[in-house]
Amino acid sequence: NTKLIAVDPKNIDMNKIKQASEILRNGGLVAFPTETVYGLGADALNGEASRKIYEAKGRPSDNPLIIHIAEMNSLEFLVGEVNEDARILMEKFWPGPLTLIFKKTDRVPYSTTGGLETVAVRMPSHPVAIALIRDSGICIAAPSANTSGKPSPTKASHVLEDLNGRIDMVIDGGDVGIGLESTIVDMTGNVPVILRPGYVTREMMETVIGKVETDEQAKGASDDFRPRAPGMKYRHYAPKAELILVKGDAGHVSEKINELAKDEESQGKKVGIIATTEMERGYHYGTVITIGSRSDRETIARNLYSVLREFDNTDVETIYCEAIEGDNLGQAIMNRLKKASSNHIIQLDNDGEIEEQT
Ligand code: TXA
Ligand code: MG
Numbered sequence: 001n002t003k004l005i006a007v008d009p010k011n012i013d014m015n016k017i018k019q020a021s022e023i024l025r026n027g028g029l030v031a032f033p034t035e036t037v038y039g040l041g042a043d044a045l046n047g048e049a050s051r052k053i054y055e056a057k058g059r060p061s062d063n064p065l066i067i068h069i070a071e072m073n074s075l076e077f078l079v080g081e082v083n084e085d086a087r088i089l090m091e092k093f094w095p096g097p098l099t100l101i102f103k104k105t106d107r108v109p110y111s112t113t114g115g116l117e118t119v120a121v122r123m124p125s126h127p128v129a130i131a132l133i134r135d136s137g138i139c140i141a142a143p144s145a146n147t148s149g150k151p152s153p154t155k156a157s158h159v160l161e162d163l164n165g166r167i168d169m170v171i172d173g174g175d176v177g178i179g180l181e182s183t184i185v186d187m188t189g190n191v192p193v194i195l196r197p198g199y200v201t202r203e204m205m206e207t208v209i210g211k212v213e214t215d216e217q218a219k220g221a222s223d224d225f226r227p228r229a230p231g232m233k234y235r236h237y238a239p240k241a242e243l244i245l246v247k248g249d250a251g252h253v254s255e256k257i258n259e260l261a262k263d264e265e266s267q268g269k270k271v272g273i274i275a276t277t278e279m280e281r282g283y284h285y286g287t288v289i290t291i292g293s294r295s296d297r298e299t300i301a302r303n304l305y306s307v308l309r310e311f312d313n314t315d316v317e318t319i320y321c322e323a324i325e326g327d328n329l330g331q332a333i334m335n336r337l338k339k340a341s342s343n344h345i346i347q348l349d350n351d352g353e354i355e356e357q358t
Helices: 014-027 047-057 074-076 084-093 127-136 157-163 202-206 250-266 299-314 329-340
Strands: 004-008 030-032 040-042 066-068 100-102 116-124 167-171 183-186 193-196 242-247 271-276 289-294 318-322 345-348 354-358
Touching: 004 014, 004 030, 014 040, 014 074, 014 127, 014 167, 014 289, 030 127, 040 047, 047 074, 066 127, 084 100, 084 202, 242 250, 250 271, 250 318, 250 345, 271 299, 289 329, 289 354, 299 329
Parallel strands: 004 167, 030 167, 066 116, 100 183, 242 318, 242 345, 271 289, 271 318
Antiparallel strands: 030 040, 100 116, 183 193, 345 354
């Protein structure tokens, strides 16, 4: 059975952390909070332990894990060459929601890297995560602590919904702060490439290093070619219901969603709507859940996965969601929404009519 323990991030009980460390050192699985989402941890250098992660999540074995460290010294152990750009990014954004990809050393087992010669590393800033890594004395491999394909967990209860009975322990450290997974940047080429957008944006990185590119696939534009972050090729973050994004002028969007929702209800279907605070009172059909203000991307990011999970607890068959602008954090939000909807987007023209549907 899965043991649940609560640890207050502001007043960490080291006796509880020690119980978790013991499990990790013995090759077991512990879910723990990070500043982005909850992670499912195992000893990264123990191939047998990291294989258990794939089993518990139902994760395809070619989808590599991120290794979490608490000290800069641990890096030498895991990675080969670290270039100047990488040094600057680590200096500026670690500890924090940024994952960097390097060539791996022989110490890192292929079961942790999904067979790749490269390895993803990040230093989280959440005090519980840091305490656990330090106390256990190991590098912790941790994907998001959800069943593969489901929205990532932003609360301990989400982890239990998915993994109760399949892992040894969950550390409940409260709700996470950011709510979207870390930005992933490939540092193995001449120019850093963003493979997954997140809280640390391209603009933020470009103010401290030179040019940073964004992988086409990470923009959510197309699924046609092999993505460079293997995990991004799978249907992801997806609620049970069909999710449809509606894009265009905000007023037109809410009008169109009302029209579509009304139509479906008249056919006896159950409809859900993900609304921004500005628009919520304009919806008259279906189950409406508010995600946050259009002008407050951080709140939308923090609420996104838990709103998708809320709809999983209803019998809604279709969910309409207002699309938002894809700048900065908006780009990370839209990347997750596009994946969750399998790129199902209704684009409105200037008159509010459907221009294109994918
Ligand atoms: O915020 C986060 O990054 C969270 C917390 C727990 O740290 N973790 C997380 O892990 O989101 P996961 O496994 O859900 O996503 C890891 C992503 C996958 O898309 C995977 O393909 C990519 O990182 N990845 C890992 N190692 C890679 C590598 N060597 N090359 C390319 N992509 C890699
Ligand atoms: Mg994940």
